[in-house]
Amino acid sequence: MDFSLSEEQAMLADSISRFIDTDYDFDTRQKIAASNGGFSPEMWRTFAELGWTAVPFAESDGGLDGGPVELMLMMEQFGRGLVVEPFLANIVLAGGVLRRIANAEQKARWLAPLIAGDLQAAFAVVEPQSRFDVANTASIAEASGDGYRLNGAKSVVLNGGAADLLVVPARTSGSQVDQGGITLFAIPAETLGVTRTSYTTVDGLQAAEIVLADVTVSKDAVLGEIDNAFATIAAVIDEATLAVSAEALGIMQTMHDRTVEYSKSRVQFGVPIGSFQALQHRMVDSLMACEQSRSLLYWCVMLYLSDDPRYRSAISALKYQVGTAGVKVAEEAVQIHGGMGVTWELDIAHYLKRMTAINIMFGNADYHLDRYVAAGDAQAG
Amino acid sequence: MNIDLTKEELAFRDEVREFLATDYPQDIRRKQDEAIELSRDDMIRWQKTLYRRGWFAVNWPVEYGGTGWTAVQKYIFANELAAANTPAVIPFGVKMVAPIIYTFGSDEQKQRFLPDILDSTTWWCQGYSEPGSGSDLASLKTRADRDGNHYVVNGTKTWTTLGQYADWIFCLVRTSSDVARRQEGISFILIDMQTKGVTVNPIITIEGDHEVNEVHFDNVRVPVENLVGEEGKGWTYGKVLLQHERTNIAGVANSQYRLRKLKQSAAEPMRGTKALLDNDAFRRKIARLEIELKALEYTELRTLASVQVGQSPGPESSFLKIRGTELQQAMDALLVEAAGYYALPYVPAQYELDFPEGERIGRGTETISSLRYFNNRKASIYGGSNEIQKNIIAKHVLGL
Structure with missing residues (x-):
């Protein structure tokens, strides 16, 4: 058992940390988020040039062979910087599907430009009725001529507006909530019948509602096996859950550190507010929440690395923890910042918004607590 | 990062298990499992058993009779002992005064006191x-x-x-x-x-x-x-001691053991009624506690790992004390809840050795749940109350 990082891992974390400090301060972030398109293509190019977009992919696919430790370290830093560039949508979600099941031709067409930073992608997994159950897929793909015809609706698709490629689960058999019978498709976003309505989300990111109306694709669009996509979808969503949990930790730690710092300088009644015991104890609680969350994050990452069957329930434990403790830390930070904490001007407010979004994404705390219980029962039985 | 135990660590774990299977006295084991009160002699006998194996003074320097174990070995050892439900070691000699004596005492004092603490001659x-x-x-x-x-x-x-x-x-x-x-x-x-x-x-x-x-x-x-x-x-020495005391009282492995036992018993349909574990609200409470305990287990491991590379436990030990005792108390309350009405009978005599077998009121150790719950309200008060611990963290970790 070992908690230490390799030299390469420490260097990766360090380089992103320095980038956030020097090139991605809060003003820069806000300008980018408010700009047309909601993220900076130049920044994205820089991410690709620095090799960050290649980290999770196999060397044989042109990647850097990174694993969960690297993912955790990167996401924690992105959380700290409130980075709006679509790393999660492109690399973890769409890239996560492609690297697992795309064939050689599909990798050449989609994955290579994705890694190079030349292609934007989105994973259209959520549907209006599905909430957090990724099996709940009402979109239908029917055999049509040599390929398929898709109909359905996809909700809150991260990076859906900018995406050149949509990775789309659709039902090829079974009933709406079955795990079996789902197939994944790679669909160019400009395909006839795809309608996208883009918008900004509360946390300053970009998403889209997508309608598929008689979208016709060839059989080359099928990713992996017909009817058997669920395991891949679940694995990608679990990895994305790990990723946003690490991002959440970056946010929690930053909010906590900033709050402690602020309480030392903010003077009320002639003394720094950090001298008040009522506030001190709340900040100690926040510190403990950060440490407990970090412990579960490391636990999950280490289970993932050793291919431990407890990994799936551990992911739920982690997401439950960051969903509850993370939101609590964020709310406390806003509270202790007082009126300034609820202004658009201060970064603290934007961290709370991102934390709120993360709690919802891929299943909120309640959902994951129940999934944790169910997974534990399955293991015991 | 790596979660797996090495071949040596696995061998060590087997060694501890074998020791517990052969050397943990059967009568003490039975008392522990049935919550029968231990005598002074029982406690000393168990400590001497550990001593004879060289495993009593886990944290002492090797020169005085310590183990020289790594953080992971200590973790394995604590977990195996908890899983076997062994009696808690009485901490005052081996874990509290001894570190003060070998750190600050004279050579004479070391020779005079440490050997008797090591073999539990003195209490x-x-x-x-x-x-x-x-x-x-x-x-x-x-x-x-x-x-x-x-x-x-x-x-x-x-x-x-x-x-x-x-x-x-x-x-x-x-x-x-x-x-x-x-x-x-x-x-x-x-x-x-x-x-x-x-x-x-x-x-x-x-x-x-x-x-x-x-x-x-x-x-x-x-x-x-x-x-x-x-x-x-004395104040300086005492503070060092309290930091040792605080890292010792998180009791994560023991809380996890109790939680596992509770899950087992709550999974059985009881007295013709469906299992308590089928109650969603209760099941979620167990799950929350389990998650918090897992987090604390890893927080403690991270602390141990940093101690091993030369950092002292320091004020972070306050953290383990706060969270560890909170979770112990949450565990106590959950056991009371599981006992239902059988948390009410106050019959302390049935936890004495000579109480006739089979005549206990309540199933297993149900009726002791409330006594333990009441008794352990002390946990958030002793060793410096949890509020004092928060003051310590606020001052020494947050710099407030």
């Missing part, structure tokens, strides 16, 4: 708290006035756990009141409980047991060679 108790000073320890009033080659000690110590069994007591006493800060002028001395003028009076606690005492000192003459370290430096 120690702690003399910190006083009737007038609880969390505000520095307000202590017990005096030790120099008279030739002796200190003359007068005052009262309280909450002295198992002081009725003790041969020795380590005390913080005031050797000078002519000081700028209250923390100065306090000394750390060792007192033989048999000395004339020492009296021990029981305090009966909430659950009805005699676990703690008040210890009175009436002109007790203590040889000056029983002073540890320098006169007036």
Whole structure:
């Protein structure tokens, strides 16, 4: 058992940390988020040039062979910087599907430009009725001529507006909530019948509602096996859950550190507010929440690395923890910042918004607590 | 990063399991599993069993009889002992006073006291708290006035756990009141409980047991060679001790053991009624506790790992104390909840050794759940209350 990082891992974390400090301060972030398109293509190019977009992919696919430790370290830093560039949508979600099941031709067409930073992608997994159950897929793909015809609706698709490629689960058999019978498709976003309505989300990111109306694709669009996509979808969503949990930790730690710092300088009644015991104890609680969350994050990452069957329930434990403790830390930070904490001007407010979004994404705390219980029962039985 | 145990660590784990299978006395095991009260002799017998295997003074330096184990070995050992439900080691000698003696004591003191602590020949108790000073320890009033080659000690110590069994007591006493800060002028001395003028009076606690005492000192003459370290430096030594105490009282492995047992028993349909575990609200409480305990297990492991690379436990130990005791108490409350009405009968006699078998009221250890819950309200109060711990973290970690 070992908690230490390799030299390469420490260097990766360090380089992103320095980038956030020097090139991605809060003003820069806000300008980018408010700009047309909601993220900076130049920044994205820089991410690709620095090799960050290649980290999770196999060397044989042109990647850097990174694993969960690297993912955790990167996401924690992105959380700290409130980075709006679509790393999660492109690399973890769409890239996560492609690297697992795309064939050689599909990798050449989609994955290579994705890694190079030349292609934007989105994973259209959520549907209006599905909430957090990724099996709940009402979109239908029917055999049509040599390929398929898709109909359905996809909700809150991260990076859906900018995406050149949509990775789309659709039902090829079974009933709406079955795990079996789902197939994944790679669909160019400009395909006839795809309608996208883009918008900004509360946390300053970009998403889209997508309608598929008689979208016709060839059989080359099928990713992996017909009817058997669920395991891949679940694995990608679990990895994305790990990723946003690490991002959440970056946010929690930053909010906590900033709050402690602020309480030392903010003077009320002639003394720094950090001298008040009522506030001190709340900040100690926040510190403990950060440490407990970090412990579960490391636990999950280490289970993932050793291919431990407890990994799936551990992911739920982690997401439950960051969903509850993370939101609590964020709310406390806003509270202790007082009126300034609820202004658009201060970064603290934007961290709370991102934390709120993360709690919802891929299943909120309640959902994951129940999934944790169910997974534990399955293991015991 | 890597979660797997090495081949050596797995072998070590097997060695501990084998030891527990062969050397853990059957009668003590039975008492533990049935929650029958342990005698002084039981506790000492178990400690001597550990000693004979060389595994009693886990954290001591090897030169004094410690194990020299890595953080992971200590973690494995604690988990295996908890899984076997072994009695808790009485901490006052081996975990509390011994580190003070081998860190700050003279060679003579080391030779005189450490071997007897190591083989459990002497039983120690702690003399910190006083009737007038609880969390505000520095307000202590017990005096030790120099008279030739002796200190003359007068005052009262309280909450002295198992002081009725003790041969020795380590005390913080005031050797000078002519000081700028209250923390100065306090000394750390060792007192033989048999000395004339020492009296021990029981305090009966909430659950009805005699676990703690008040210890009175009436002109007790203590040889000056029983002073540890320098006169007036006791506060500094005591703080070190409290940090050790706090890392020792998280009790994560034990809470996890109790949670596993509860899950097992709550999974059985009972008295013709569906299993408690089928109740979603109860199941979620268990899940939340399990998640928090897992987090604390890894927080403790991370602390141990950083201690191993040379950092001292420091104020972070306060964190383990707070969260560990909160989770212990949450576990206590959950067991009361699981017992339902059977948390009500107050029949302490049925946890004594001579109680006729098969005549217990309630299933298994149900009726002791409430007694343990009441008893363990102490956990968030002792060792510096959890609020004091938060003050310590606020000051020394957050710099407030």
